[in-house]
Every structure is written in C-alpha cells, then in structure tokens.
Amino acid sequence: MPMKKQISISNGVKCLAIALGALFLLTSCKVLGKEGLVLMTDDSYKATVFATNKIGFGAPDGILWNKGKLYLADEGGVALEAWDQDDGLKKLMDGQFGTKSPEDLVMDAQGNIFFSDDDAGGVWEVDATGKQRLLAGKDKGLFSTEGIALAPDGSILVGDADAHEVFRVTKDGAVSIFLGREFEISKPESMVFDDKGNLYIADNEKNVLYMLDTNHQLHVVIDRKDQFSPETIFYAKGALYITDSHASKLYLYTPNEELKTIAAFGGQLKNVQGVTVDERGDIYVSIQSDLKHNVGFIIKITKES
Amino acid sequence: MIYSIALSALFAELTARLTSLNDQILAGMNGMAGRSWFFDSLVGLTQGNDLVKAGLIGCCFFAAWYSGKTLVDTRARRKVLLMTLVAAVCVLATTKVLSHTIFLPRPAIESQKIYHLSGDDLVAMKRTNVRVPLDEESQKDHRDLVNGDVKTNDLGSFPSDHAGFFLAISLGIFLASRRIGLVALGWTVFVILAGKMIQAEHSPLDIAAGAAVAITELSVLRFAAQSRLGAILDKLSLWSFKYSALSAALLFAVVFEISSTLFHIRALLALAAAARLHMMMGG
Numbered sequence: 001m002p003m004k005k006q007i008s009i010s011n012g013v014k015c016l017a018i019a020l021g022a023l024f025l026l027t028s029c030k031v032l033g034k035e036g037l038v039l040m041t042d043d044s045y046k047a048t049v050f051a052t053n054k055i056g057f058g059a060p061d062g063i064l065w066n067k068g069k070l071y072l073a074d075e076g077g078v079a080l081e082a083w084d085q086d087d088g089l090k091k092l093m094d095g096q097f098g099t100k101s102p103e104d105l106v107m108d109a110q111g112n113i114f115f116s117d118d119d120a121g122g123v124w125e126v127d128a129t130g131k132q133r134l135l136a137g138k139d140k141g142l143f144s145t146e147g148i149a150l151a152p153d154g155s156i157l158v159g160d161a162d163a164h165e166v167f168r169v170t171k172d173g174a175v176s177i178f179l180g181r182e183f184e185i186s187k188p189e190s191m192v193f194d195d196k197g198n199l200y201i202a203d204n205e206k207n208v209l210y211m212l213d214t215n216h217q218l219h220v221v222i223d224r225k226d227q228f229s230p231e232t233i234f235y236a237k238g239a240l241y242i243t244d245s246h247a248s249k250l251y252l253y254t255p256n257e258e259l260k261t262i263a264a265f266g267g268q269l270k271n272v273q274g275v276t277v278d279e280r281g282d283i284y285v286s287i288q289s290d291l292k293h294n295v296g297f298i299i300k301i302t303k304e305s
Numbered sequence: 306m307i308y309s310i311a312l313s314a315l316f317a318e319l320t321a322r323l324t325s326l327n328d329q330i331l332a333g334m335n336g337m338a339g340r341s342w343f344f345d346s347l348v349g350l351t352q353g354n355d356l357v358k359a360g361l362i363g364c365c366f367f368a369a370w371y372s373g374k375t376l377v378d379t380r381a382r383r384k385v386l387l388m389t390l391v392a393a394v395c396v397l398a399t400t401k402v403l404s405h406t407i408f409l410p411r412p413a414i415e416s417q418k419i420y421h422l423s424g425d426d427l428v429a430m431k432r433t434n435v436r437v438p439l440d441e442e443s444q445k446d447h448r449d450l451v452n453g454d455v456k457t458n459d460l461g462s463f464p465s466d467h468a469g470f471f472l473a474i475s476l477g478i479f480l481a482s483r484r485i486g487l488v489a490l491g492w493t494v495f496v497i498l499a500g501k502m503i504q505a506e507h508s509p510l511d512i513a514a515g516a517a518v519a520i521t522e523l524s525v526l527r528f529a530a531q532s533r534l535g536a537i538l539d540k541l542s543l544w545s546f547k548y549s550a551l552s553a554a555l556l557f558a559v560v561f562e563i564s565s566t567l568f569h570i571r572a573l574l575a576l577a578a579a580a581r582l583h584m585m586m587g588g
Contacts, residue, residue, distance in 0.1 A: 036422030266460040
C-alpha cells in the first residue's frame with residue numbers, strides 16, 4: 001500500500017511538472033498570439049483602425065459615409081450617431097425615443113436619414129433639421145426591419161426578417177409590399193441600388209446575393225452554398241462592397257467578374273458588419289467585437305499610393 | 306521591483322529566442338519544398354492521403370491492442386489504449402478551443418500582408434518567406450490564397466491539432482507496447498509532423514504546443530487512471546475479452562476514425578449541431 005501511494009505521488013509530481021512546462025509554453029506563445037487580425041488578400045490595400053469605442057460609440061452595425069461625416073447605426077449603443085473630424089461623435093437619436101437595435105441606414109439627397117431596427121421594427125427618420133420620428137412601425141407590419149435602400153422614386157425600401165418580404169415605405173409613412181413571399185427571400189439583411197437602377201439584395205439566411213432588375217425580375221447573382229453569407233452591401237463606383245460576417249471577409253464584386261476578397265478578419269475583428277466607401281474610395285468596415293459589452297471598431301481600408 | 310523587471314526581461318529574452326529558433330527550424334524544413342515535384346508530391350501524399358498519413362498509426366494501435374504475451378499483460382495494455390483514446394479526444398477538443406482563442410495564422414498565410422491589433426492600432430506583421438511545394442494540391446491552395454480565398458481555419462493554426470492528436474495516440478501506444486509505440490512515434494514525428502513543416506502548414510511552435518497539450522493531458526489521464534477512471538477502464542478491458550467479436554468490430558470503427566483524425570465523427574457532430582440550429586429557427 002505505501003509503495004502504491006509513493007508511485008502515485010511521484011506520478012503526480014511528474015504531471016504537475018509537465019503541466020507547468022506546457023503552461024509556460026502556451027503562455028509564451030499567447031504573447032506571440034495576435035488577438036485581432038486583418039489579412040489583406042489584395043496587396044494594394046492597407047488597413048488602419050479608424051475609430052474605437054474611445055470616441056463614444058458602442059458596437060455599430062450599419063455605417064454610411066456622406067460628405068465628410070460618418071453616420072452609425074449603433075446597435076450596441078442603441079443610437080443613431082454622426083461623427084466628423086471637428087465635432088467628434090454626436091447622438092442623433094437614442095433608445096429614449098423607442099429604438100432598440102439600429103441596424104442599417106440610408107440618407108436621401110436632402111440629408112434626411114432613415115434607419116431600420118431589427119428589434120423594435122419599423123422605419124425611423126431623423127430629418128436634416130434633427131427632427132426625429134417613427135415613419136412606419138410594427139402597426140404597419142414592419143416587425144423586424146433589416147436592409148434599407150433609397151429607391152429612385154424617393155421612397156424607402158425595407159426588408160423584414162419576420163415577414164420574409166421587402167416593403168415600400170413612402171415619405172408620408174404608407175407601407176406596401178414591394179417583394180412578397182413568392183420571391184422566396186428569407187432574410188433581406190442589406191439592400192442597395194446600383195447606378196443602373198438594379199436592386200441588390202443580400203440574404204444572409206439563404207446565403208445568396210440577389211439582383212432585382214428594372215423589369216422586376218429577381219436573379220441569383222452569387223450562391224456559394226456555405227462559403228458566402230452577405231451581411232452588408234454597398235455600391236460605389238461600379239462595384240459592390242460586401243461584408244460577410246460568417247466567413248469574416250470583405251469582398252469586392254464587379255458585375256460579370258469573379259467575387260474578389262479584399263481582406264479576411266480574425267480574432268477580435270472577425271465579426272464584420274457594415275461597410276461604406278468615401279469620396280476618395282477609402283473603405284470603412286464596422287466590427288462588433290462584443291455586442292453585449294459594447295466593444296466595436298471601425299477599420300479603414302485604403303489603397304496604398 | 307527588481308525581480309519583476311528581471312523576470313520580464315528574462316521572459317522577453319526567452320520569447321525572442323523561441324521565435325528565432327522557430328523561424329530557423331521552419332526555414333530549414335520548408336527549404337526542402339519547391340525543389341522537386343516528386344518529393345513534394347510524396348510529402349503531399351503523406352498529408353492528404355489518410356491511408357498513408359494515419360493508416361500506419363491505426364495499424365500500430367490494432368497491433369498493440371492484441372499484443373501482450375499473457376492475458377493479464379494484454380488486459381493491462383488495453384487499459385492503457387482505452388485511456389489513450391479518451392486523452393486523444395480531450396486533446397483534439399483542447400487544441401480546437403485554443404486555436405479559436407489564439408490567432409496565429411499558418412506560416413503559408415503569414416507570407417501575405419497581415420495586420421495585427423496592438424492596442425488601438427493595426428500593426429503590419431513581418432512577412433515570412435515561404436517556398437510553395439510543387440505538387441498540384443499545394444499549387445492550387447497557393448493560387449486560391451493569392452486570389453484571396455482564405456479558409457477561416459487557416460487563421461488559427463496554433464496549436465497543431467494533428468500534432469496533439471497523433472502524438473497522444475502514438476505516446477499511448479508507446480506506453481502500451483514500447484516496440485510498436487516507437488514505430489508509431491517515428492511515423493508521427495518524421496512523416497506527419499515533418500510534412501506539416503515542409504509544407505509550411507504549421508510552424509515548430511504550433512507543433513510544440515500541440516505536443517505539450519498531448520503530453521499534459523495524457524499524463525493527467527494516466528494519473529486519473531490510477532483511481533476511479535482506472536476502475537471503469539478495467540471493466541471495459543475485461544468486457545473486451547468477454548465480448549471479443551463485438552469489441553473487435555468496435556475497435557475497427559475506432560481505428561478507422563483514428564486514421565481520419567475523427568473526420569467522420571466531427572462531420573456527424575457538425576450535422577447534429579446544424580440540425581439543432583435548424584430546429585431552433587423553426588425550419
């Protein structure tokens with residue numbers, strides 16, 4: 001019996017020594033381990049951190065660059081915000097007004113901002129003077145609004161994840177069905193018009209990118225099964241910029257060409273959400289590192305001169 | 306204060322030396338690639354073909370299961386091998402969890418332009434020079450990478466799950482039967498793991514960390530096998546004699562899975578997880 005105990009103690013000491021050795025090795029390697037990564041698959045681009053929570057936002061989802069200002073649908077911070085170089089971050093609307101989870105946003109030529117909310121539902125507006133209102137809410141069938149786009153006729157198109165439909169909302173708040181269930185779009189997460197009037201729709205439940213042409217015909221543009229799940233799409237200068245929160249990638253799609261990856265994200269930066277492009281062609285990507293604890297980043301991706 | 310400064314300096318020095326050694330070994334191993342199509346194809350075969358890669362390990366496991374000159378000896382060996390299987394599953398789970406926590410891309414990926422988060426800044430990482438093997442599979446992977454097709458799995462290669470899994474199995478076989486174990490260990494180190502470094506899929510650091518996980522967990526389980534776990538393993542090894550036909554059939558399934566790094570079991574688990582998600586979403 002004492003012999004057996006001696007063997008056990010000796011083995012225990014050995015185990016402890018090995019475990020400590022392994023722990024040291026793993027700790028030293030953890031020091032080398034990178035907690036957030038951006039891999040540029042296109043060498044002509046470079047990445048920088050444009051903004052962090054230090055400027056005051058929470059965990060933004062949709063973002064929009066317009067005339068030197070960055071507008072944020074701050075899902076984590078439950079607010080619509082605007083940032084510029086001189087004034088910093090300003091809240092345009094917050095949770096006190098009834099929004100719960102700002103999702104995506106658009107701005108019309110007059111400077112009025114419209115945004116969706118996948119928890120509170122509806123289409124919300126902050127006009128150019130700062131006046132806030134719920135343009136159309138749950139009472140009109142908008143239960144979980146996702147992608148939002150500005151139609152050429154000035155109306156707002158908004159996708160609803162619960163209804164699996166796309167609705168048209170006029171500036172006076174009238175709601176009608178634009179794309180019904182017969183189009184079989186599961187979750188219209190993001191929408192954008194190109195310069196020819198075609199509407200691109202990102203469905204991140206079916207993992208498909210659709211295009212609705214000007215004859216109201218719906219086409220599947222990208223369907224890569226499990227390898228592609230479009231989160232946000234933004235159209236600029238003849239190309240679509242697409243974020244994919246499942247694969248943690250930023251793509252560039254030019255019609256009739258292959259889908260091209262610009263960057264892949266890892267670690268703290270893997271949850272890519274919104275994307276927008278400024279006048280110079282610089283790309284901004286919002287990252288929700290931790291939605292629950294309001295940790296987010298805005299990463300700027302620029303062409304190297 | 307002085308002690309903490311000295312410790313920090315020592316830690317920094319150790320880390321720097323470890324990194325330098327890692328880079329040197331990797332450069333040496335990967336330096337063998339990209340020179341001969343035949344050699345690269347042979348190395349590729351040991352990485353991509355389950356029969357070549359792990360078939361031998363499976364055979365060793367089978368041989369160790371039936372080795373032993375007496376009934377008592379065979380039973381003791383089976384007990385060790387059963388403990389090894391538990392350890393191998395734990396090791397695979399640990400390495401997967403760690404690789405999702407620590408983000409060190411594969412050396413082949415590090416040849417690309419990468420920025421890492423340092424505080425509130427993105428800092429460009431040092432790009433590694435990697436020789437691309439000439440076999441078709443590696444060339445295709447490289448073309449995909451250049452075209453921007455990066456697999457998410459490639460962004461977290463630390464620690465190596467292959468190193469952890471196969472070293473746990475080989476060490477377990479070694480504990481059960483020295484002679485057979487040496488064959489398994491030799492194949493794991495000089496064929497499977499060396500191939501990973503030649504192809505720049507893993508750095509020595511990834512492999513060392515995988516090995517550390519394997520040794521630690523195997524040791525802990527070996528320690529646990531002396532108490533309550535030992536009683537269960539005893540019963541199981543006894544049961545393998547009592548129901549020899551059924552245990553042989555189960556052993557075939559186990560060895561088959563070892564040879565494919567639990568690929569089919571993982572696929573089944575992924576399907577179960579997807580089905581659960583599907584049901585939760587009301588699909």
